[in-house]
Amino acid sequence: MSSYVGVVVSDPELHSQFTQVELRTLKSKFNSNKTLLDRFAVGDLPPVLAKLNAFSGTFDADEIKSVLDKSYPDADQEVDFETFLRAFLSVQARGVEKSGGSKGSSSFLKTSTTTVHHAINEAEKASYVSHVNSYLRDDPFLKSYLPIDPATNAFFDLVKDGVLLCKLINLAVPGTIDERAINTKKILNPWERNENLTLGLNSAKAIGCTVVNIGTQDIAEGRPYLVLGLISQIIKIQMLADLNFKKTPSLFQLVDDTQDAEELMGLAPEKVLLKWMNFHLKKAGYEKQVTNFSSDVKDGEAYAYLLNALAPEHSTHGTLETKDPTERAKQVLEQAEKMDCKRYLSPKDIVDGSANLNLAFVAQIFQHRNGLTDDSSKSTSFAEMMTDDVETSREERCFRLWINSLGTATYVNNVFEDLRNGWVLLEVLDKVSPGSVNWKHANKPPIKMPFKKVENCNEVIKIGKELRFSLVNVAGNDIVQGNKKLLLAFLWQLMRYTMLQLLKNLRSHSQGKEITDADILNWANRKVKRVGRTSQADSFRDKNLSSGIFFLELLTAVEPRVVNWSLVTSGETEEDKKLNATYIISVARKLGCSIFLLPEDIIEVNPKMMLILAASIMYWSLQQQSDTESNVSEDAADEGDANSVTGEISNLPLDEASESSPSGQDQELVTKADEDDVDDGNNKHA
Numbered sequence: 001m002s003s004y005v006g007v008v009v010s011d012p013e014l015h016s017q018f019t020q021v022e023l024r025t026l027k028s029k030f031n032s033n034k035t036l037l038d039r040f041a042v043g044d045l046p047p048v049l050a051k052l053n054a055f056s057g058t059f060d061a062d063e064i065k066s067v068l069d070k071s072y073p074d075a076d077q078e079v080d081f082e083t084f085l086r087a088f089l090s091v092q093a094r095g096v097e098k099s100g101g102s103k104g105s106s107s108f109l110k111t112s113t114t115t116v117h118h119a120i121n122e123a124e125k126a127s128y129v130s131h132v133n134s135y136l137r138d139d140p141f142l143k144s145y146l147p148i149d150p151a152t153n154a155f156f157d158l159v160k161d162g163v164l165l166c167k168l169i170n171l172a173v174p175g176t177i178d179e180r181a182i183n184t185k186k187i188l189n190p191w192e193r194n195e196n197l198t199l200g201l202n203s204a205k206a207i208g209c210t211v212v213n214i215g216t217q218d219i220a221e222g223r224p225y226l227v228l229g230l231i232s233q234i235i236k237i238q239m240l241a242d243l244n245f246k247k248t249p250s251l252f253q254l255v256d257d258t259q260d261a262e263e264l265m266g267l268a269p270e271k272v273l274l275k276w277m278n279f280h281l282k283k284a285g286y287e288k289q290v291t292n293f294s295s296d297v298k299d300g301e302a303y304a305y306l307l308n309a310l311a312p313e314h315s316t317h318g319t320l321e322t323k324d325p326t327e328r329a330k331q332v333l334e335q336a337e338k339m340d341c342k343r344y345l346s347p348k349d350i351v352d353g354s355a356n357l358n359l360a361f362v363a364q365i366f367q368h369r370n371g372l373t374d375d376s377s378k379s380t381s382f383a384e385m386m387t388d389d390v391e392t393s394r395e396e397r398c399f400r401l402w403i404n405s406l407g408t409a410t411y412v413n414n415v416f417e418d419l420r421n422g423w424v425l426l427e428v429l430d431k432v433s434p435g436s437v438n439w440k441h442a443n444k445p446p447i448k449m450p451f452k453k454v455e456n457c458n459e460v461i462k463i464g465k466e467l468r469f470s471l472v473n474v475a476g477n478d479i480v481q482g483n484k485k486l487l488l489a490f491l492w493q494l495m496r497y498t499m500l501q502l503l504k505n506l507r508s509h510s511q512g513k514e515i516t517d518a519d520i521l522n523w524a525n526r527k528v529k530r531v532g533r534t535s536q537a538d539s540f541r542d543k544n545l546s547s548g549i550f551f552l553e554l555l556t557a558v559e560p561r562v563v564n565w566s567l568v569t570s571g572e573t574e575e576d577k578k579l580n581a582t583y584i585i586s587v588a589r590k591l592g593c594s595i596f597l598l599p600e601d602i603i604e605v606n607p608k609m610m611l612i613l614a615a616s617i618m619y620w621s622l623q624q625q626s627d628t629e630s631n632v633s634e635d636a637a638d639e640g641d642a643n644s645v646t647g648e649i650s651n652l653p654l655d656e657a658s659e660s661s662p663s664g665q666d667q668e669l670v671t672k673a674d675e676d677d678v679d680d681g682n683n684k685h686a
Helices: 020-036 042-050 061-071 081-099 122-135 154-159 163-172 190-206 216-220 224-239 249-254 258-265 269-283 301-310 317-321 325-337 347-352 355-368 376-383 390-405 423-432 450-466 476-480 484-505 517-530 543-547 549-558 574-591 599-603 607-630 645-650 654-660 662-669 672-685
Strands: none
Touching: 020 042, 020 081, 020 216, 042 061, 042 081, 061 081, 122 154, 122 163, 122 224, 122 347, 122 355, 154 163, 154 224, 163 190, 163 224, 190 216, 190 224, 190 390, 190 574, 216 224, 224 355, 249 258, 249 269, 269 301, 269 355, 301 317, 301 325, 301 355, 317 325, 325 347, 325 355, 347 355, 390 484, 390 599, 423 450, 423 484, 450 476, 450 484, 476 484, 484 607, 517 549, 517 607, 543 549, 543 574, 543 599, 549 574, 549 607, 574 599, 574 607, 599 607
């Protein structure tokens, strides 16, 4: 694999306005239109820009023309790529004015990260640097680079090779990355650096970070606002890791009945943290309700009450009697330090109402002393509600992370709760099958009337049937009622459909044949066989897949340098299988695959996840060939080349594979298996 080179713009100021993901997308749009039109001129820009997702629903072609007429009066002027980018920015700036808001933030990357002005929060930067210095000071590789001086840009320089990013992800969710897959040398070549950054970004998505419009080149360039946005999410996940009922069963003390407990289980971790804080504040006699980590805590009073309740041995009445907010904040931090809470924010940060830093501060207090007693009888009774089997919990996690990786406007914290109103499912359907949703028929949250939720879910089922999903006897009300089996079956078909569509879109010369599960298995077996390896898979249920050897050989087949075979075990014992499985996932992500399975899925041979893993590797491999072919002129291209994307896919013996290959049984992953899930789900629901 060649080292990645981003899209280069000669004007540095213009270049800085875009992430590499955006530049690649816009470059592709520019090239396709330049090829389509004999001569790409200013007059052609309005309809082209109007079709971009960034302006869809905001501007039509006439409005864009009126914006561009001021800067580009000559409609016959030929458009080069930089002119195309400047025109994009002109329309974008008008969109910001039109919406009456400012675009962009350094806190959380949930929408497009391109901004008219990129500002970073120095206090947040100092806090994150302090966090890194504290938690990674003993790391064998990073300790020689720490501590970092927050007053310099050393933090952004250290992030550039991807090692720090990977280490922080493992701090947030231990075991996410197999550290054997991280390239840790003093000096990395561009290919090794890009591998680390790719591994880091794909792993960030796999722990719940929303990484939209950001590529490896953006991190390699050390863009401060993007780096801080990503790091803040990772640290937030680490700090809120204990805010769930599996890790902290005593959280059930915050509610009185089953209905409240179910609602609490569906809340985002930061909402649970607020509920915990208000629980103690109410007992301490604080009369106000804290609804955010900004304006409601900036006077320091809530903190004073909270710390007095949790650590009375360190409490002083002077904190509450202090009139000056800054002085009170100072005393609050001194009291917190006595509880061993590290100081990651200043009195000024509290008074200024810095939401991210205040959230981290409260989370740290919770970690050190949550003040909840271990009422085993109450915890046990509520814990009975959390009876999901292991496989169901893993699938919920996988689908939740996958949905969030798509960059939908609504962040999902719990699939079984957050999808019941149908809105998120409509957002996902619109992402994976653009134009499939008629938004005039959709009801936007908050939705109080139950029948409005049913209307949304009925529309979801209708679209699913149009996409040829197996939805026998399934109605929208099944989703509203929270039928877990039916919902998981629907989401599996949605994920599979998305993967197959991605593969189909690479088959530009393959006569429009649909990709099947059998084709993916056939491709994988042929790929492994061609490089002289001996492993073959009979199906995605083949128990021999549990050793991991087949997938490691497949990864080697698509990129010979990516697997270090000295780290691979025989895969015979359970421990060896786990080592191989964790390594496979990290290597696949390092290569560029966006996957959300766990090592257990490989060890236990979960056929659904085996299919997605193989399809992801296939998509990456064919995408590399597609990119290579796009750089070759059409006159020089050999359409019969067996190494081309066309050759790789259209030469597959599709009919023969479907009829005679053992992998034909894997078609049941979507037909028979999901119909069984649907029938079983309906029976339980009835």
